[in-house]
Amino acid sequence: MAVAHLGSITVDCDDPTALAAFWAELLGGATVASTEKFVSVKLPHLVLTAIRVPDYRPPSWPDEAPPKQIHLDLVVSDLDEAQRHAVDLGARLAEDQPAPGKCRVLFDPAGHPFCLCLSPGA
Template sequence: MIGRLFSLVIDCPAPSELASFYESLLSLPRVEDSSDYVVLADTTGTQTVTFQRVGGFRPPQWPDPDRPAQMHVDVMVEDLDVAEAKVLALGATLLEGSDKPIGYRVYADPVGHPFCLITCESLTPSK
């Protein structure tokens, strides 16, 4: 095992509004709330959905390949360097983080879908 699923992150134009829909749909309370992102999580923090503001958002039109679904997966790992070597060996491509930022790195899977490897350092409380 390289890591475990941490969060589903959904791009959207208005995080608070979309989060309200999913709060009702999934019965997950809001645990973080800002103008650029909202996080819903169960009481243990093991089921997390994040809504991320994206400028110029174009909603997906399924199954139109010109307007595909817009979300990515965050995978919690203990060591970014160890996990990076493993995902690169599986065929991932580093998209962001060549300067090795602490806490997360962004990759593309073998067909181009983005995902992030994250560590606890990236989970500092909001102030």
């Protein structure tokens, strides 16, 4: 039996206001707490927090120097439309696309990789 559940994901960045706004718009959330150091966005099943860290360096993908440490896979029904929307909000498409027919790799405004993926079996 589980003794805990995932309640929050925190991502490092140099501009928490901008990064939180990106994720709030992309995932349909709302800001619930904000300071100069962090901004938290309430999503349907968890909270995503963007936190300012000194000398932030975005992860590098696919070469992994510095390593990505974590990435999110977001399930979508239309890859092209989801990609357009994410890019309109400030994401950028990765050059390397291992499986573009099933999954698209992008970077959020702070440089964290994330994937837009069709549901398995779609």
